[in-house]
Amino acid sequence: MEYKNFPMVPRVVFGRGSFNQLGEIIEPKRTNKNSPFIFIVDDVFKGNSWLVDRIPLKNNDKIIYVSAHEEPKTKYVDQFRDDIEAEFKEIPSGIIGIGGGTMLDYAKAIALMLTNPGSSADYQGWDLIKYPAVYHVGIPTLSGTGAEVSRTTVLTGPEKKLGMNSDYTPFDQVILDPELTKDVPDNQWFYTGMDCYIHCIESLTGTYLNAFSQSYGEKSLDLCREVFLEKEDRDKDSQDKIMMASWHGGMSIAYSQVGVAHAMSYGLGYLLGTKHGIGNCIVFNQLEEFYPQGVKEFKQMVKKHQIDIPKGICKDLNDEQFNIMIDVALGLVPLWENALGKDWQKTITREKLRSLFELM
Numbered sequence: 001m002e003y004k005n006f007p008m009v010p011r012v013v014f015g016r017g018s019f020n021q022l023g024e025i026i027e028p029k030r031t032n033k034n035s036p037f038i039f040i041v042d043d044v045f046k047g048n049s050w051l052v053d054r055i056p057l058k059n060n061d062k063i064i065y066v067s068a069h070e071e072p073k074t075k076y077v078d079q080f081r082d083d084i085e086a087e088f089k090e091i092p093s094g095i096i097g098i099g100g101g102t103m104l105d106y107a108k109a110i111a112l113m114l115t116n117p118g119s120s121a122d123y124q125g126w127d128l129i130k131y132p133a134v135y136h137v138g139i140p141t142l143s144g145t146g147a148e149v150s151r152t153t154v155l156t157g158p159e160k161k162l163g164m165n166s167d168y169t170p171f172d173q174v175i176l177d178p179e180l181t182k183d184v185p186d187n188q189w190f191y192t193g194m195d196c197y198i199h200c201i202e203s204l205t206g207t208y209l210n211a212f213s214q215s216y217g218e219k220s221l222d223l224c225r226e227v228f229l230e231k232e233d234r235d236k237d238s239q240d241k242i243m244m245a246s247w248h249g250g251m252s253i254a255y256s257q258v259g260v261a262h263a264m265s266y267g268l269g270y271l272l273g274t275k276h277g278i279g280n281c282i283v284f285n286q287l288e289e290f291y292p293q294g295v296k297e298f299k300q301m302v303k304k305h306q307i308d309i310p311k312g313i314c315k316d317l318n319d320e321q322f323n324i325m326i327d328v329a330l331g332l333v334p335l336w337e338n339a340l341g342k343d344w345q346k347t348i349t350r351e352k353l354r355s356l357f358e359l360m
Helices: 018-029 074-087 101-113 186-204 211-230 236-254 260-272 276-284 292-304 319-330 333-340 350-358
Strands: 011-014 037-042 062-066 094-099 136-140 154-156 161-165 173-176
Touching: 011 018, 011 236, 018 094, 018 136, 018 173, 037 101, 062 074, 062 101, 074 101, 074 154, 094 101, 101 136, 101 154, 101 161, 161 260, 173 236, 186 211, 186 236, 186 260, 186 276, 186 292, 186 333, 211 236, 211 292, 260 276, 260 319, 260 333, 260 350, 276 292, 319 350
Parallel strands: 011 173, 037 062, 037 094, 094 136, 136 173
Antiparallel strands: 154 161
C-alpha cells in the first residue's frame, strides 16, 4: 500500500497581536528591493486603519483590495496574475493573503500562477501543478474554512468548481492572530464556523478516515462544540478556540476528505454563486439520511445562535439548471468515495441528487 505524502505548512505563528510580526517574518524573503510583496486584502478592510496601517509596505510593495462578495474564479486569478506581471518587471518576492477563505484561496492561486503557464482553469484537479509557487503567506481574518492549512485552492472555472490540489499549494507561512476576527458579523462567524464543523463530521464519518485525520478532526469537533453549543458569547477565548478548530479541521481533511455536503455545496456555488459557508449550511440542513447525529447537533447550534438558514433557493430552477448542479457534484468522486465507499454510485443517482437539491 502506498501512503499519501502530503506537505504541511512549514512555519506558523499563533497569538493575539502576532500580525505585528509580519514585517520581520517576510523581510528576509525579499529577493531584492525592486521585487515587491503583493498583499491580497479583503476590501472590507479598505479604510480600516487598525489593520491596514499595520501592513508593512516597503519599496514597490502593493496592496490589492479584492471583494469577497463572489467565490474565487479562475478568470479573476488569471487577471490578477496578468496585471501583476504587466506592472512589475520581475516576479514578486511573495504573495500575502489577508482575509477569509476567499482571500487565502486567491493568494495561493496567484502565487501558483506566477510560476505556472496558461490559465488557472488548466490546473483544476489533483496534482496538475508542475512548478513551485512563489513564497506565499496566509493570514486568516475569519475562522473555519481551513484554507490556511489545506493543499487546495477552491476556484470556480468556466466548466467546474474545483480546487487546484497540489503539493505546491500550501502556504509557506501562516500567521494565526485571533484578534483579527473580532469584527466579523455574527452570521458570517456562524456560517464559517459551521464550514469547519461540517467538514469534521464528513471526515470523521468517512471511509478515508485514519488515526492521523481522526486525531485532528476530533479535537476540532470538540472545539466547535465548545464554542457553538456551550459558550454564551464570542469572547476572546472563543476567538482563539475557533481559530484552532479551523486549523485542526483543515489538517483532518488534508489526510482524509470531505463528503456529501461539500460535494453538493459546490454545485450550489457553481450555479448560483452561493458562498461556501452558507452553502454548506443549506445543504447539511437536509442531510439527516447521511449524517443523522451531525445534523441533529447542527440544528441545535442554529437554534441556539438564532440563525436563519435560507430555504427555497432551488425552487425556481429548471431542468437544465438542476443538471448543471448535479454534474458539478458528481464530478467530485473522492468526496463521494469518502462519504459512501467505492460503490457510492449505487446510492447517489442523478434522481437522488435532484430530490435533495429540491429540498433546498
